[in-house]
Amino acid sequence: MTPPSPELLEQTTFSKSLLPAVYIVGAGPGDPDLLTVKAQRIIQQADVVVYANSLVPKEMLSLCHNGAELIPTATKTLEDIVPMMIDRVRSHLSVVRLHSGDPCLYGAVHEQIQALAEAEIPFEIIPGISxxxxxxxxxxxxxxxxxxxxxxxxxxxxxxxxxxxxxxxxxxxxxxxxxxxxxxxxxxxxxxxxxxxxxxxxxxxxxxxxxxxxxxxxxxxxxxxxxxxxxxxxxxxxxxxxxxxxxxSTHSQARSRLYHPEHRHLFRPGKH
Ligand SMILES: C[S@@+](CC[C@H](N)C(=O)[O-])C[C@H]1O[C@@H](n2cnc3c(N)ncnc32)[C@H](O)[C@@H]1O
Missing domain, CATH: 3.30.950.10 (Tetrapyrrole methylase, C-terminal domain)
Structure with missing residues (x-):
């Protein structure tokens, strides 16, 4: 598996307009207000947004710019989705692959990452709230x-x-x-x-x-x-x-050491 080069990721992360790459974005559980700021910015700038229509609310797609191509995936297989994303990146377009929650669990993301890496398509993963x-x-x-x-x-x-x-x-x-x-x-x-x-x-x-x-x-x-x-x-x-x-346990007296007055650490060294 060939991960994208650090130089490319650096440019991808900080550029104002997106580079041709696949951005695997965690959409969170549903509420569009729970998107990360980074996810929101990338969705707004993407040329193409490939999304799971059963798990991603329509309001989230209203963030996309007018010219963006929106592709629902509910009726598609991985064999349809991956080549579609690869073709668009090779045509110099930026592609968001929007997944519900966080992409690191139960999202069939693993097989997409493998296919993108094999095709030498750069990608970045943006976490979401699970x-x-x-x-x-x-x-x-x-x-x-x-x-x-x-x-x-x-x-x-x-x-x-x-x-x-x-x-x-x-x-x-x-x-x-x-x-x-x-x-x-x-x-x-x-x-x-x-x-x-x-x-x-x-x-x-x-x-x-x-x-x-x-x-x-x-x-x-x-x-x-x-x-x-x-x-x-x-x-x-x-x-x-x-x-x-x-x-x-809402009424339990248990507490963490972190904010305990007897617990000293770098930022709260106590009086000498
Ligand atoms: C295909 S998995 C996707 C999980 C997702 N990647 C996440 O991090 O939440 C779908 C399952 O996640 C849980 N799930 C996802 N979104 C949910 C929501 N908004 N409310 C309750 N359960 C949810 C349910 O168990 C559902 O069957």
């Missing part, structure tokens, strides 16, 4: 609470894409960490059963549906009711589960 981050913000919680939980697991249950055996949900549940479950609403019965092997039945589960969209919904239920709530609300897609002991 669904689990918006879920935590909406719940007004920190997912790492001292003495309670210090680890976040991002995972999914096996569906059409198989999860490697070593990452089996029941074995991840054994850590009792803050666990963010993507792409699992269709198999929620199975997920609940595996989680109950380790988490207490009354562990709070937040169920977030289309977070950041005008019709977003969020419920917090005990783990023992996760599947029933999913079925009652007929949730099949764009649903994120957040299972965490942190969700019941």
């Amino acid at each position: 669904a689990f981050q918006l879920a935590a913000a909406k719940l007004q919680v920190e997912l790492t609470v001292p003495e309670l939980v210090q680890t976040i697991i991002l995972t999914r249950i096996s569906g059409r894409t198989q999860v490697p055996e070593a990452e089996e949900l029941a074995s991840l549940a054994a850590h009792k960490a803050s666990l963010c479950l993507y792409l699992s609403a269709r198999h929620v019965d199975q997920a609940q059963q595996k989680l109950l092997a380790h988490y207490e039945p009354d562990t709070p589960v937040a169920i977030g549906f289309r977070l950041g969209w005008p019709d977003e919904q969020m419920w917090v239920v005990p783990l023992s009711e996760m599947a029933k709530a999913t079925e009652d609300h007929e949730l099949i897609r764009t649903t994120l589960y957040l299972i965490s002991p942190a969700l019941k």
